[in-house]
Amino acid sequence: MAQLRGFASAAAQGADIPEVVCFEKQSQWGGQWNFTWRTGMDEHSEPVHSSMYRHLWSNGPKECLEFADYSFDEHFGRPISSYPPRAVLWDYINGRVEGTGLRDWVRFSTAVRTVTPHPISGFLVTSEHLPSQSESTEHFDDVVVATGHFSFPHVPAFEGIESFPGPVMHAHDFRGAEELADKDVLVIGSSYSAEDIGIQAHKLGAASVVFSYRTEPMGFGWPASLEEWPLVRRFQGRTAYFRDGRTRGFDAVILATGYRHHFPFLPQELRLRTANTLYPDRLYKGVAAEETPHLYFLGMQDQWFTFNMFDAQAWLVRDMILDRFAIPAAEVRRRDIQRWLNRMHAIETVREDVEFQADYIRDLIELTDYPMFDLDAVVEIFLEWKHDKQADILTYRDRCYRSVMTQTEAVPHHTPWIEALDDSSAAYLSTAEVPVA
Amino acid sequence: MAQLRGFASAAAQGADIPEVVCFEKQSQWGGQWNFTWRTGMDEHSEPVHSSMYRHLWSNGPKECLEFADYSFDEHFGRPISSYPPRAVLWDYINGRVEGTGLRDWVRFSTAVRTVTPHPISGFLVTSEHLPSQSESTEHFDDVVVATGHFSFPHVPAFEGIESFPGPVMHAHDFRGAEELADKDVLVIGSSYSAEDIGIQAHKLGAASVVFSYRTEPMGFGWPASLEEWPLVRRFQGRTAYFRDGRTRGFDAVILATGYRHHFPFLPQELRLRTANTLYPDRLYKGVAAEETPHLYFLGMQDQWFTFNMFDAQAWLVRDMILDRFAIPAAEVRRRDIQRWLNRMHAIETVREDVEFQADYIRDLIELTDYPMFDLDAVVEIFLEWKHDKQADILTYRDRCYRSVMTQTEAVPHHTPWIEALDDSSAAYLSTAEVPVA
Ligand SMILES: Cc1cc2nc3c(=O)[nH]c(=O)nc-3n(C[C@H](O)[C@H](O)[C@H](O)COP(=O)(O)OP(=O)(O)OC[C@H]3O[C@@H](n4cnc5c(N)ncnc54)[C@H](O)[C@@H]3O)c2cc1C
Ligand SMILES: Cc1cc2nc3c(=O)[nH]c(=O)nc-3n(C[C@H](O)[C@H](O)[C@H](O)COP(=O)(O)OP(=O)(O)OC[C@H]3O[C@@H](n4cnc5c(N)ncnc54)[C@H](O)[C@@H]3O)c2cc1C
Ligand SMILES: NC(=O)c1ccc[n+]([C@@H]2O[C@H](COP(=O)([O-])OP(=O)(O)OC[C@H]3O[C@@H](n4cnc5c(N)ncnc54)[C@H](OP(=O)(O)O)[C@@H]3O)[C@@H](O)[C@H]2O)c1
Ligand SMILES: NC(=O)c1ccc[n+]([C@@H]2O[C@H](COP(=O)([O-])OP(=O)(O)OC[C@H]3O[C@@H](n4cnc5c(N)ncnc54)[C@H](OP(=O)(O)O)[C@@H]3O)[C@@H](O)[C@H]2O)c1
Numbered sequence: 001m002a003q004l005r006g007f008a009s010a011a012a013q014g015a016d017i018p019e020v021v022c023f024e025k026q027s028q029w030g031g032q033w034n035f036t037w038r039t040g041m042d043e044h045s046e047p048v049h050s051s052m053y054r055h056l057w058s059n060g061p062k063e064c065l066e067f068a069d070y071s072f073d074e075h076f077g078r079p080i081s082s083y084p085p086r087a088v089l090w091d092y093i094n095g096r097v098e099g100t101g102l103r104d105w106v107r108f109s110t111a112v113r114t115v116t117p118h119p120i121s122g123f124l125v126t127s128e129h130l131p132s133q134s135e136s137t138e139h140f141d142d143v144v145v146a147t148g149h150f151s152f153p154h155v156p157a158f159e160g161i162e163s164f165p166g167p168v169m170h171a172h173d174f175r176g177a178e179e180l181a182d183k184d185v186l187v188i189g190s191s192y193s194a195e196d197i198g199i200q201a202h203k204l205g206a207a208s209v210v211f212s213y214r215t216e217p218m219g220f221g222w223p224a225s226l227e228e229w230p231l232v233r234r235f236q237g238r239t240a241y242f243r244d245g246r247t248r249g250f251d252a253v254i255l256a257t258g259y260r261h262h263f264p265f266l267p268q269e270l271r272l273r274t275a276n277t278l279y280p281d282r283l284y285k286g287v288a289a290e291e292t293p294h295l296y297f298l299g300m301q302d303q304w305f306t307f308n309m310f311d312a313q314a315w316l317v318r319d320m321i322l323d324r325f326a327i328p329a330a331e332v333r334r335r336d337i338q339r340w341l342n343r344m345h346a347i348e349t350v351r352e353d354v355e356f357q358a359d360y361i362r363d364l365i366e367l368t369d370y371p372m373f374d375l376d377a378v379v380e381i382f383l384e385w386k387h388d389k390q391a392d393i394l395t396y397r398d399r400c401y402r403s404v405m406t407q408t409e410a411v412p413h414h415t416p417w418i419e420a421l422d423d424s425s426a427a428y429l430s431t432a433e434v435p436v437a
Numbered sequence: 438m439a440q441l442r443g444f445a446s447a448a449a450q451g452a453d454i455p456e457v458v459c460f461e462k463q464s465q466w467g468g469q470w471n472f473t474w475r476t477g478m479d480e481h482s483e484p485v486h487s488s489m490y491r492h493l494w495s496n497g498p499k500e501c502l503e504f505a506d507y508s509f510d511e512h513f514g515r516p517i518s519s520y521p522p523r524a525v526l527w528d529y530i531n532g533r534v535e536g537t538g539l540r541d542w543v544r545f546s547t548a549v550r551t552v553t554p555h556p557i558s559g560f561l562v563t564s565e566h567l568p569s570q571s572e573s574t575e576h577f578d579d580v581v582v583a584t585g586h587f588s589f590p591h592v593p594a595f596e597g598i599e600s601f602p603g604p605v606m607h608a609h610d611f612r613g614a615e616e617l618a619d620k621d622v623l624v625i626g627s628s629y630s631a632e633d634i635g636i637q638a639h640k641l642g643a644a645s646v647v648f649s650y651r652t653e654p655m656g657f658g659w660p661a662s663l664e665e666w667p668l669v670r671r672f673q674g675r676t677a678y679f680r681d682g683r684t685r686g687f688d689a690v691i692l693a694t695g696y697r698h699h700f701p702f703l704p705q706e707l708r709l710r711t712a713n714t715l716y717p718d719r720l721y722k723g724v725a726a727e728e729t730p731h732l733y734f735l736g737m738q739d740q741w742f743t744f745n746m747f748d749a750q751a752w753l754v755r756d757m758i759l760d761r762f763a764i765p766a767a768e769v770r771r772r773d774i775q776r777w778l779n780r781m782h783a784i785e786t787v788r789e790d791v792e793f794q795a796d797y798i799r800d801l802i803e804l805t806d807y808p809m810f811d812l813d814a815v816v817e818i819f820l821e822w823k824h825d826k827q828a829d830i831l832t833y834r835d836r837c838y839r840s841v842m843t844q845t846e847a848v849p850h851h852t853p854w855i856e857a858l859d860d861s862s863a864a865y866l867s868t869a870e871v872p873v874a
Pocket of ligand 4: 591629630634695696
């Protein structure tokens with residue numbers, strides 16, 4: 001959507017833009033934000049893309065992801081809280097593109113199957129229209145890969161897990177915590193998915209949650225029934241054996257063990273191979289494939305910033321495609337990438353981590369005409385957010401921030417997050433929570 | 438495995454056989470019988486193939502699926518019961534091929550990505566070795582598709598199901614009924630998966646099960662907590678509204694709504710499109726693609742018979758490939774297919790249904806050198822089995838049958854099925870059940 005909007009913005013300013021075709025395998029746009037109740041495979045036997053779930057609310061303040069060219073105020077017409085639920089964020093990102101004619105550029109329900117470099121120039125893209133199962137191959141001069149990287153689960157095996165007598169699922173397949181009520185839950189992992197699924201379980205009545213970390217614990221001030229233990233070594237029946245010698249029985253296991261950057265539609269040599277990191281190697285300006293001209297990737301970074309970073313990337317990619325931004329020679333590209341990698345490797349504090357990504361975005365915006373915004377102010381919001389979470393992991397979503405785009409102060413939601421059990425737009429936008437059926 | 442074994446059997450008799458390469462995306466053979474605890478996607482982000490689950494036991498007497506060239510007696514050295522658990526059947530099918538050198542013909546962990554007709558003759562097969570993500574394309578004269586048809590779930594949507602506040606999963610993703618203990622469970626569908634998942638839930642302590650049928654109820658004599666209701670119309674919260682006006686609240690929903698014949702690796706024009714039926718149209722002798730010479734499908738039929746039917750098919754396909762069986766002209770093929778289709782459409786009774794498939798297999802065996810066996814006797818076992826299930830759906834798996842291959846009478850398992858909570862080979866083959874950890 002960012003890339004489409006980038007081209008639309010240039011077109012609105014009178015630029016001559018090429019034909020743009022966006023292939024989207026779902027029947028609606030919104031990516032991760034386009035929730036589905038399905039798990040595993042969808043109605044066309046395609047892997048389900050979204051990893052989101054019922055009761056997923058933004059886990060960062062919306063003031064950090066606001067678009068610089070489409071504010072929350074413009075969309076909602078009034079201040080809202082800082083941590084809206086998924087449906088409300090979908091509404092916001094949809095609002096920027098719906099009704100603008102951009103749907104005509106999208107082929108929905110169409111999955112890209114293969115992208116192969118054309119022997120002379122450009123790429124042959126083979127796609128399948130899923131409802132009709134009909135395939136077609138077309139030539140494109142440039143290819144922008146914007147398929148996300150939180151959809152293909154990384155699922156490590158643990159000895160004995162195959163006979164654990166209860167649900168074992170990766171965060172990707174988690175669709176809601178209601179089924180964890182009264183259960184003793186083991187969550188493996190110590191990042192955002194672990195944290196949020198753990199507190200979702202708590203919110204919806206789990207008897208206990210043990211988080212099991214590989215590298216380090218999250219260290220929040222958990223309520224008494226939530227604890228952090230070292231990594232599981234093995235399972236026997238419902239009992240987990242931990243590295244520190246402790247054992248405990250569980251009713252359910254959630255593997256919040258992250259995702260794989262995976263591009264099954266690309267030939268091996270064009271696949272981006274990277275861990276989840278702030279600066280994947282071999283992408284000039286974080287977007288242009290270092291060794292393959294005319295191949296671009298959006299959003300492949302680990303994410304403090306999201307929507308507005310994707311925008312800045314998309315605007316620059318647009319300018320690369322339109323030859324408004326001249327891609328320099330190979331050595332210059334390598335030096336630029338290396339400079340960012342060196343800086344990344346030297347990061348020691350959370351502040352440096354966030355500032356790194358802010359500076360990266362600043363660099364992008366300076367190279368294109370995406371509206372510059374107060375990135376330093378956003379860094380401060382991120383740091384305050386970290387602080388809020390340390391202070392109280394169960395109430396941080398009740399805090400309010402001020403927009404750096406419009407200076408609007410968010411207003412508290414009518415219901416504290418821990419009590420909010422209706423995550424629909426209607427309930428959120430009403431003046432008081434609608435009772436759940 | 439049947440196809441490999443078919444070629445091996447010809448080779449053992451001195452036939453000159455061509456190079457045979459079997460691509461298997463899992464790291465082990467056994468297909469559905471190769472259980473995995475994973476759901477959704479596997480470690481290589483491939484859709485998980487097997488739809489089986491903990492505590493899955495054969496749902497038909499093993500005497501109906503016994504290989505004509507490798508008996509249960511030969512494998513186990515002593516009589517066993519008629520309904521072994523999954524691991525024991527895996528052991529049996531593995532036993533026929535393990536240690537015979539056939540592993541050398543298989544490229545494990547290698548998924549076929551595309552099969553395209555070569556402009557001159559044969560096919561180009563592109564496969565990916567999953568651990569290394571390396572792709573290669575090779576030429577083959579003949580292609581046998583034996584990828585099964587119970588892996589890609591058919592998942593209809595129901596109004597309101599997206600906000601059902603508990604687990605909603607297709608039978609394909611069901612991995613065991615322990616999590617259904619004390620729950621009120623809704624199972625949609627009225628075929629084998631519905632039946633077995635419903636009684637698994639009951640066995641493992643579900644509070645109640647409602648089966649919801651579209652066409653007709655299964656009509657077994659269910660225990661009091663299991664009932665059959667008409668189709669669900671819609672959900673609101675945890676409440677399901679049924680076509681007959683009844684409503685009820687549930688904790689979990691299992692969609693046992695069948696599978697899709699799906700061949701994402703074939704070009705559209707070569708895909709077999711069929712419902713789950715005894716005689717898919719456009720397959721000569723049920724195996725040879727009517728319009729595409731040198732393209733074969735195994736096991737695409739709805740199944741009374743399984744292993745020995747796959748064998749008979751594989752032996753005939755082998756003979757087609759070796760030009761030992763001459764494929765007749767198009768009109769002859771069409772007439773043959775049409776004759777079977779006409780007979781299928783005239784089927785009125787269960788007996789006719791089973792006899793249809795027995796006669797189909799007889800036809801195949803008469804055309805090749807697979808050992809003929811007493812198909813009529815197997816038909817009678819199937820009918821007795823149907824009768825046993827009508828008599829008592831919870832004890833039918835305790836019944837014993839006589840092998841048509843060896844005349845060996847099965848012996849009762851040491852534990853009635855409803856009480857057997859260890860489905861491992863070790864527990865099954867021991868003289869008494871090992872207590873569960
Ligand atoms: C559980 C979870 C919660 C999150 N919560 C937040 C949050 O609170 N705040 C936040 O800012 N970010 C959050 N994120 C981060 C999220 O990744 C970004 O917000 C954003 O969705 C990334 O956008 P994207 O377009 O790069 O990728 P995605 O949103 O993943 O979209 C990729 C799109 O590509 C399509 N696609 C994939 N393969 C193909 C193909 N072969 N052919 C055609 N189409 C294809 C998909 O259908 C999808 O629509 C969350 C992520 C996850 C997993
Ligand atoms: C839940 C369930 C229970 C069943 N229970 C019984 C029972 O009790 N008794 C009985 O007789 N039958 C049972 N069946 C029927 C079962 O389908 C057959 O027994 C048998 O497994 C079918 O064998 P197959 O080789 O045709 O397919 P499968 O067993 O499905 O094997 C297909 C193989 O193809 C591989 N494959 C798929 N796509 C690719 C690709 N693109 N590249 C490489 N490899 C690929 C898979 O990894 C798999 O190994 C059951 C089926 C299900 C779903
Ligand atoms: N809005 C929300 O509420 C919400 C909820 C969930 C997720 N998200 C978003 O989703 C994205 C993905 O987050 P994520 O947490 O799924 O992925 P992630 O940030 O990449 O974290 C992966 C986690 O898995 C652990 N891990 C990996 N391999 C492991 C192994 N073999 N054994 C044990 N642990 C292992 C890692 O531990 P190490 O530290 O040891 O490497 C790390 O803790 C983020 O953008 C996040 O913001 C948002
Ligand atoms: N060993 C075991 O215990 C075991 C366990 C499970 C499965 N299996 C095997 O697995 C294979 C597959 O069996 P299966 O039962 O999954 O598939 P199946 O036999 O094809 O049955 C599909 C079922 O789904 C129903 N259905 C389809 N669409 C529906 C809709 N929109 N709404 C409601 N119902 C719908 C069908 O109802 P209609 O009648 O209305 O069409 C039918 O009852 C079989 O070979 C079986 O033997 C074995």
